[in-house]
Amino acid sequence: MKLELHWQILIGMLLGAVIGVAANVTLSRRVTEITEGLPAGVDQARVSDSTDLIEIFWTDAEGEQTWVVDPTGKTPDCVLTVDDLAKDSPQAAKIYEMAPSYARLIGYWSKRFGSLFLRLLQMVSVPLIITSLATGVLGLGGASRFGKMFSTTLGYYVATSLLAILTGLLVTNIYNPGLGTELRLDVAKAQIESSSISETLMGQIENMIPKNPFAAIASSSFLSIISFTIIFCIFVLKIGGETLDRFRKLAEDGFVVMMQLTTAIIKLAPWGVFLLMIYVTATQGLAVFSALAWYMLAVVSGLALHALVTLPLLVWLIARRNPLNLLRAMMPALLTAFSSASSNATLPLTLNNIEKRAGVSNRVSSFVLPLGSTINMDGTALYEAVAVLFIGQLAFGAEFGFTDQIAIALTALLASVGAAGIPHAGLVMMAIVLQAVNLPIEYQGIILAVDRVLDMFRTSVNVWSDCCGTTVVERITASDSNSRA
Numbered sequence: 240m241k242l243e244l245h246w247q248i249l250i251g252m253l254l255g256a257v258i259g260v261a262a263n264v265t266l267s268r269r270v271t272e273i274t275e276g277l278p279a280g281v282d283q284a285r286v287s288d289s290t291d292l293i294e295i296f297w298t299d300a301e302g303e304q305t306w307v308v309d310p311t312g313k314t315p316d317c318v319l320t321v322d323d324l325a326k327d328s329p330q331a332a333k334i335y336e337m338a339p340s341y342a343r344l345i346g347y348w349s350k351r352f353g354s355l356f357l358r359l360l361q362m363v364s365v366p367l368i369i370t371s372l373a374t375g376v377l378g379l380g381g382a383s384r385f386g387k388m389f390s391t392t393l394g395y396y397v398a399t400s401l402l403a404i405l406t407g408l409l410v411t412n413i414y415n416p417g418l419g420t421e422l423r424l425d426v427a428k429a430q431i432e433s434s435s436i437s438e439t440l441m442g443q444i445e446n447m448i449p450k451n452p453f454a455a456i457a458s459s460s461f462l463s464i465i466s467f468t469i470i471f472c473i474f475v476l477k478i479g480g481e482t483l484d485r486f487r488k489l490a491e492d493g494f495v496v497m498m499q500l501t502t503a504i505i506k507l508a509p510w511g512v513f514l515l516m517i518y519v520t521a522t523q524g525l526a527v528f529s530a531l532a533w534y535m536l537a538v539v540s541g542l543a544l545h546a547l548v549t550l551p552l553l554v555w556l557i558a559r560r561n562p563l564n565l566l567r568a569m570m571p572a573l574l575t576a577f578s579s580a581s582s583n584a585t586l587p588l589t590l591n592n593i594e595k596r597a598g599v600s601n602r603v604s605s606f607v608l609p610l611g612s613t614i615n616m617d618g619t620a621l622y623e624a625v626a627v628l629f630i631g632q633l634a635f636g637a638e639f640g641f642t643d644q645i646a647i648a649l650t651a652l653l654a655s656v657g658a659a660g661i662p663h664a665g666l667v668m669m670a671i672v673l674q675a676v677n678l679p680i681e682y683q684g685i686i687l688a689v690d691r692v693l694d695m696f697r698t699s700v701n702v703w704s705d706c707c708g709t710t711v712v713e714r715i716t717a718s719d720s721n722s723r724a
């Protein structure tokens with residue numbers, strides 16, 4: 240008997256986690272004296288690597304040099320990540336690369352191979368979005384129907400993102416994770432570049448009007464591709480007749496092929512998830528987790544509340560569907576979102592699962608899902624709210640007032656719209672929210688080390704909200720067309 244796909248993926252995920260944790264426990268410490276193959280001018284070097292601390296020593300013409308990577312920021316004069324090390328001292332990074340721990344090597348190669356699965360998904364995503372969206376819009380029968388679906392979808396996105404943010408504020412006010420913690424802010428300063436919230440949103444609007452649709456396709460700019468496809472199809476609908484028939488046939492045929500291809504790629508999901516889980520679990524240090532336990536608990540319980548109570552209630556009350564059945568049907572997509580931390584990379588699976596396993600019509604899913612994967616991010620919105628309040632509590636040692644919390648809620652909403660569906664996008668956007676509410680952005684360094692794990696949770700919630708959205712929009716727009724008929 241062949242196991243169902245979601246069970247295979249779940250097993251892959253658990254096995255990956257077990258192997259990764261075993262590597263983490265047994266192979267994450269390595270001390271190496273290096274005498275050969277060193278960069279010019281360096282006589283002797285020593286690298287001491289563990290998941291919680293990396294120390295690099297060497298001697299050159301200027302004497303003894305020491306660099307420390309400490310994700311908790313507790314070591315004076317340390318950097319927080321290996322990326323920061325590469326920026327501050329390319330020499331230290333080069334020496335470190337000669338002798339990382341075996342756990343990190345396993346993690347690195349697992350990520351390389353796991354990314355092959357993600358590349359396959361990325362390979363199909365643009366043609367899949369175009370053919371799927373074109374099939375959906377051309378099948379609507381008239382441009383006016385599209386307007387109703389558009390407004391319902393946007394209404395759903397805004398409403399659920401706000402509900403998510405309120406949940407985030409609620410849990411943070413209950414846990415107050417930033418009060419009474421002993422994290423040292425002064426040393427945990429990350430190097431962060433940021434732009435302003437208005438710049439980012441303006442950029443999104445500009446993206447909706449691509450100067451060159453082919454360049455947008457070539458660079459996988461989802462928002463540009465979506466808007467151009469919709470505009471193009473609306474004009475095909477207006478022209479109608481044979482033109483409409485030909486384009487509809489072309490879109491449908493292309494869509495069938497892309498769906499088949501996606502179905503074939505999805506069979507590799509258990510392997511992809513297995514490798515990506517090894518990467519995450521083999522390379523994470525535990526010290527930083529215990530220091531940030533309350534913060535992580537606040538984020539995860541907020542996400543759980545939103546994903547397991549609020550969204551299912553909407554599915555049950557508005558879409559009149561069984562949320563458990565929907566959850567089961569979407570499991571392959573949700574588990575892939577979890578292990579890849581990217582809604583964009585998961586999109587082909589989400590589109591495939593919603594149609595083939597959940598039975599939602601292409602008319603709705605082809606529109607709600609691609610757009611949602613770029614602009615509807617409930618998990619990210621909730622995370623922004625919790626993280627910003629947490630950093631604020633750490634920085635000022637006090638709870639925030641009501642008006643400040645409203646300001647945080649609104650900027651978190653905008654930041655989640657601006658965030659791309661790729662790993663760590665939420666973290667990048669957070670600099671913008673911190674700036675908007677006048678908090679020091681360098682303090683983001685505090686939460687950097689646990690971001691990947693939280694990203695996995697919030698990405699699953701982002702994808703889950705899009706899935707619930709398809710059922711809600713399907714129900715609302717269906718009853719609308721029935722009542723008009």
Ligand code: ASP
Nearest residue numbers: 581582619660661664665
């Ligand atoms: N990784 C998330 C996503 O792809 C975005 C984020 O970082 O919050 O949906």
